[in-house]
Amino acid sequence: MQKIKVRFAPSPTGSLHLGGARTAIYNYLYARSNNGSFLLRIEDTDTKRSDMENVEQIYRSLKWLGLDWDEEPIFQSNRAEIYKKYIEQLLKQDKAYKCFCTPEEIEEERKSGAFQYSGKCRHLTKSEVDQKVSQNQNYVVRFKNPDKSIIFTDRVYGKISVKSHELDDFIIQRSDGSPTYQLAVVVDDFEMGITHVIRGEDHLSNTPKQINLYLALEKPIPKFAHLPLLLGADGKRLSKRHGATGVDEYKALGYPSAAVFNYLALLGWAPKKGQEILDKKSIIKQFSLNGIAKKSAVYDIKKLDWISDKHISVISNDEIFENLFPIFIKKGYITENHDNNRKKYIISAINLLKSRMKNYNQFFEWGDYFFKDPEVYDNNASSKYWNNQEVTENMTQLLNKFINIQSWNQMEIENLVRTTATELGCKAGYLIHPLRLAVTGQGVSPGIFEIVELIGMKTVLKRISKAIKIFPKE
Ligand code: GLU
Numbered sequence: 001m002q003k004i005k006v007r008f009a010p011s012p013t014g015s016l017h018l019g020g021a022r023t024a025i026y027n028y029l030y031a032r033s034n035n036g037s038f039l040l041r042i043e044d045t046d047t048k049r050s051d052m053e054n055v056e057q058i059y060r061s062l063k064w065l066g067l068d069w070d071e072e073p074i075f076q077s078n079r080a081e082i083y084k085k086y087i088e089q090l091l092k093q094d095k096a097y098k099c100f101c102t103p104e105e106i107e108e109e110r111k112s113g114a115f116q117y118s119g120k121c122r123h124l125t126k127s128e129v130d131q132k133v134s135q136n137q138n139y140v141v142r143f144k145n146p147d148k149s150i151i152f153t154d155r156v157y158g159k160i161s162v163k164s165h166e167l168d169d170f171i172i173q174r175s176d177g178s179p180t181y182q183l184a185v186v187v188d189d190f191e192m193g194i195t196h197v198i199r200g201e202d203h204l205s206n207t208p209k210q211i212n213l214y215l216a217l218e219k220p221i222p223k224f225a226h227l228p229l230l231l232g233a234d235g236k237r238l239s240k241r242h243g244a245t246g247v248d249e250y251k252a253l254g255y256p257s258a259a260v261f262n263y264l265a266l267l268g269w270a271p272k273k274g275q276e277i278l279d280k281k282s283i284i285k286q287f288s289l290n291g292i293a294k295k296s297a298v299y300d301i302k303k304l305d306w307i308s309d310k311h312i313s314v315i316s317n318d319e320i321f322e323n324l325f326p327i328f329i330k331k332g333y334i335t336e337n338h339d340n341n342r343k344k345y346i347i348s349a350i351n352l353l354k355s356r357m358k359n360y361n362q363f364f365e366w367g368d369y370f371f372k373d374p375e376v377y378d379n380n381a382s383s384k385y386w387n388n389q390e391v392t393e394n395m396t397q398l399l400n401k402f403i404n405i406q407s408w409n410q411m412e413i414e415n416l417v418r419t420t421a422t423e424l425g426c427k428a429g430y431l432i433h434p435l436r437l438a439v440t441g442q443g444v445s446p447g448i449f450e451i452v453e454l455i456g457m458k459t460v461l462k463r464i465s466k467a468i469k470i471f472p473k474e
Pocket of ligand 1: 009010011043185198199200203
């Protein structure tokens with residue numbers, strides 16, 4: 001059987017966005033689940049809008065997602081001669097022709113209601129063409145649309161048939177001599193030996209034209225699978241309006257790459273058994289083009305959050321630590337040559353918070369109290385739990401007990417809080433909530449006794465004393 005070869009062919013006019021990443025992931029999955037190759041082609045013929053920085057950015061995003069490609073990437077900008085050769089061949093075989101119509105003439109045609117090029121220059125004689133060329137008249141090269149319907153089966157959209165009159169003599173070479181997308185993509189795909197073209201649905205209408213080119217060039221036609229559009233929650237095509245669309249933005253927002261990979265893989269594809277939390281390996285194992293749905297996929301950040309939450313809860317503390325390390329450094333929570341105790345402390349803090357984290361950054365949203373005393377206190381919590389003098393008196397009692405505690409560990413701490421509550425004749429909650437407020441500044445947190453143990457006696461006593469000074473005395 002022929003080895004499967006697929007490609008991802010981004011135009012480097014910006015950074016990798018979610019739609020492109022999904023296309024890359026599906027190509028990658030198809031290759032890896034079939035022992036095939038996954039190639040990269042940089043479609044940089046639009047030199048004005050393409051630049052190397054974008055290319056590097058695309059590489060970085062692909063690598064971050066865990067997509068490794070085979071072979072060196074191909075750059076269309078290096079292949080002008082190859083495209084020329086095939087354009088010459090089509091001209092020689094009378095399958096293409098030079099068109100001298102000026103942009104104004106084309107515009108005239110359009111204005112008078114034509115939605116396709118009339119084919120006017122198709123009928124020029126050889127001597128007419130030679131004369132115009134010798135007069136240095138500008139021309140484009142157009143493909144001679146054959147008088148034949150095209151029928152093909154898309155692996156997602158099924159049988160598609162397009163009548164000849166629905167297509168026109170499209171341009172394959174611009175007046176500056178550069179090839180158009182239609183020509184370059186076909187030449188590259190057969191030269192690279194691509195067996196399956198997997199790309200966005202927005203290219204579906206290009207496919208019949210490209211099949212015509214394969215036929216004219218007498219090259220094998222690859223199989224096609226077009227991926228349904230990605231939409232925002234409002235049913236409109238996914239765009240900046242819907243929030244972050246760049247893969248690099250999701251990295252910056254603190255989503256683990258495994259979660260983004262998992263989420264994007266499910267945007268249009270579902271495994272047979274319907275599981276939703278999957279790692280790369282099991283997605284590769286189960287992926288098939290048959291599992292791709294025809295209907296548009298709706299991007300939903302809540303679903304990504306949910307998936308991400310599940311991933312983070314099984315990612316090792318060490319991996320989370322490594323991911324957050326640059327931020328710890330930046331915030332001064334750790335130094336480059338830290339001792340092991342510091343790392344252990346942070347790992348314990350991660351362990352306490354990770355079951356609720358939807359992204360890594362939430363560690364800082366919630367967990368700054370592991371590193372510094374609260375500067376502000378949650379208003380709701382303080383008006384609910386520390387709203388009178390009695391609480392202040394109770395907390396003063398608790399503080400005195402803490403000073404004399406036998407050993408500073410979670411169990412002792414909890415025991416002490418509960419016995420103090422009994423002595424004071426109140427429920428344990430009357431001490432626990434103000435304690436949380438004093439130590440974390442927040443109304444909710446992971447288990448407070450674990451936090452209190454981890455943060456340490458000295459700091460906790462200091463924070464309770466500070467809160468006693470701040471909250472009501474009468
Ligand atoms: N460069 C095209 C794009 O970014 C992809 C072309 C293709 O996959 O055929 O949309």
